Amino acid sequence: MRHAIRCLFVLSLALFARAQTLPSYLISYRLAMSRPASHLFEVTIDISIPAVDTSAFVDLQMPRWQPGRYSVADFAKNVQQFSAQSQNQPLEWDKVDDQTWRVQRRGQRIITATYKVFGDDLSGTYAQLDAGHGNYTGGEIFMYVAGHKQDSVELHVEPPPNWRVSNGRTERFDQHDWKYPNYELMIDNPTEIGPDWTVDDFKLGEKTYHVVVHSRGDEGGRRPAFVRDIEKIVRAETRMWGTPEFDSYTFLFHFAADNRSGDGMEHLNSTQIIQSGILADRGSYYSALRTAAHEFFHVWNVKRLRPVEFGPWDWTKPAATRALWIAEGFTQYYGVEMYHRAGFDDSSEFLRDLADTIATIENSPASKLMSAEASSMAAPFIDRASYHDRTNLENSSLSYYLKGELIALNLDLLIRGWTTGQRSLDDVMRRAYDELYLKSPNASYYLKGRGYTVEDFKRIVSQVAGMDMTGWFEKYVRGVETLPYDESLAFLGLRLVKTAPSEPYTAGIRIDREDRQALRLGTLRPGSPAENGGLQQGDILVSIGGTTVSRDNWRNVLNRYKEGDRIPVTVRRFGQILQLTLQLGPPEIYEYRIEEMPTAPPEARKLRAQWLEGN
Ligand SMILES: [Zn+2]
Ligand SMILES: [Zn+2]
Missing domain, CATH: 1.10.390.10 (Neutral Protease Domain 2)
Structure with missing residues (x-):
């Protein structure tokens, strides 16, 4: 074992040394858009290779996704008309996998690759070029030179006449040329090109x-x-x-x-x-x-204080991090907080907003199936991924945004309570930023400092809270136990009230949103009266208790009954009429609100006021 580890160590040292000494390429990008209505961006990449580099080929790669959106986008599918040349002589090239174009150098040191990228989707993930504007982020347009993401790059943008360019690094609004320390920073710039912004x-x-x-x-x-x-x-x-x-x-x-x-x-x-x-x-x-309150918080949390997997990035396979409940979830919490601290809602609207998130999570059948960490690992499947098959994600997956928001809420209130208002989650965030981003040695070429693991974060939460949080993280972050709302809210003289809504019963039925006409069943809640009664997704609900139902009245008709009632229902399945029976159980959905405890002691009121005032 020891010997094997030593061999691995020597090997990794050798690889590291090789990566360090790879001679840099001079890489410059040109972007043109001569026919906006075609939706085709025109990209040229000039690569200048030093004489010491004798590699036979250069690989150009389109990322499979780009930072911030974790579903796989496969930007390579929008590439067309690729070609490569040197000194006006064509070079041989071939696709070696779904994202890689391999250009044979034939000893040449100057290589030019050109291609077009189709984009007609204003989404922040894909690009759009049309008669009104060009808009892109970077990873969906520009290939990187494999093995040379760390090299500095230049960018020249050639807009149509009378269109101006703006991006995150614009210094003058007639600017057409930029330099970036590496490819990864170049594609971190949403860019707008148009006549009328x-x-x-x-x-x-x-x-x-x-x-x-x-x-x-x-x-x-x-x-x-x-x-x-x-x-x-x-x-x-x-x-x-x-x-x-x-x-x-x-x-x-x-x-x-x-x-x-x-x-x-x-x-x-x-x-x-x-x-x-x-x-x-x-x-x-x-x-x-x-949205701005959320996104601006990312200046610190995600873009600088970041999970260890977040840069340098590997765009040949989907993201795999356990920390999105911090990266996105805590940002979600602070987005709501900052919207309130900036004065756009009052305290009751702020508490209403948080209670709505509690309702979403606690009413979800996945709240007992998927932990915050597991949700983070599932990001490629749940962050706006699209499917051709039917999935059970509505029952089995949970948002790391919302679960993370509630973990943040609980930690914030608990830390305030345990430290009698001396500290809060703000201190956790500032301490993590200071230690990991500002003061840690640079772990790579990508950015200052180093990324964090969930272990790092747990340690910092423990330091600020003044107690070992290992058990807490096991229960609420790795585990699926219900968050300790009662304990955390009580510190501030608040309590969570759970009530049945006016129409408490759904029998576990969800309506298919795609079918705009028929009362077609979507994914049913597991273990619900509907599932137990033999209904299944795709059935068309015809009547409940003998009353014909529509998309508008089925909830109302169902709620004429109460827990324990056996209700005859009629459904149409593959053209046949079936008679089935629903037996109503307890309500599936509850409403939540956060209210002030009238008997709260003065210390709790003081903590509450501090929190609501953003201190
Ligand atoms: Zn625009
Ligand atoms: Zn976000």
């Missing part, structure tokens, strides 16, 4: 903030107020974290004037937020602010 700036201390807006609908004159509200979010978050590290930061908004868009994506010095509706609409306005 606007930019409003504000300064806070030494830092400049750009608010770039591309509205596809009416703004109703609300942009100045919107920019002032963004500033309130920045003030609330920098009050907690201190001065951010960047010189400038860009909020890039799209108001998509539709009813289906929706995305927020964090980047090192910027965020891209795509909002349905229009800026003039109150709902869209505040929804965009909520």
Whole structure:
């Protein structure tokens, strides 16, 4: 055993030495878009290879996904018309797998590769080029040179006439050229290219903030107020974290004037937020602010204080980290917190918001099946992944955003309680950022400091809480025990109230959302009256207790009955009518609210006030 370990150690040292001495390539990218309506971006990559490098070929790779969206996107599927040449002579190339183009060098030291990428999806993950604008993040457009992601790169963007370029590293708005320390930082820049986006700036201390807006609908004159509200979010978050590290930061908004868009994506010095509706609409306005409160928190949590797997990135296989309940879940909690601290909702709306998240998690059949860590590991399947098969994820999977938000809520309140208001989760976040990002030696070329493991995080929570949190993490992070809401809320003189809704029974039935006409059953809750009664997904529900039902009235008809009743139901399955029986059990769905305890002692009221005031 010892010998084997030593051999491995020597081997890994040798590999490390090789990686360190790989001669750097000069890599420059050119991006053009001469025919926007074709949705085709035109990419040219010039690679200059030093004489000492005698490798026979160069591999160019499209990432399979990109940071922030963990489902596999397979950007290579949008690549077409690849070619390679040197000094105007074509070079042989071949695909060696679904994401890799291998170019034979034939001794050449200057290689140029060109290709086009189709993009017509304004999503923050894929790219879009159309007559109105070009929009991309980077990984969906640019191939990297395998083995040379760490080399510095240059980028030249050639927009159509009268279109301007803005990205997270823009210094002047007529800028067309950028340099980045490595490929990974180049593709961390949401970029907007178009004729009619606007930019409003504000300064806070030494830092400049750009608010770039591309509205596809009416703004109703609300942009100045919107920019002032963004500033309130920045003030609330920098009050907690201190001065951010960047010189400038860009909020890039799209108001998509539709009813289906929706995305927020964090980047090192910027965020891209795509909002349905229009800026003039109150709902869209505040929804965009909520997303901004979440995304700006990522400046610290995720983009700098990061899980160990988050950079340098391996884009040849899906992400595998146990820490998304921290990276996304804690950010979700603080997004809600910061929206409140910035003054956009009052205390009762804030508590309502948290109680709604509790309801979502506690009503989910997966809350006893999937832990926060397991949810994180399932991210490639649940972070906006699409399927052609039917899955049981509605019953078996849980959001690491929402479960993480509730873990954060509980930890925040418990730490406040245990330390009688001396410390909070804010201290955990600041201490982790300081130790792991600011003060740890650089673990790689990618970024300052090192990434954390869940163990690191547990240690820091334990230090701040003043007690060993190992058992707590076992129960609530690795395990699926119900979070200790009663204990944590009681410290602040609050309690969680669980009540049956006015129509408490569903019999475990969910309606198929795809079928807009028939009352077709979707995924049924496991162990529910519907499943026990022999109903199955795909059945069309015809009547309950002899009353014909529709999509509008079935809940109402079902709720004429009570627990223990046996109800005859009629369903149509593959054209045949079946008579089945439902026996109602206890309600499947509960409502939750957080309310103040009238008898709370003064110390608890004081802790509550501190928390609600964001201190
Ligand atoms: Zn745009
Ligand atoms: Zn996020």
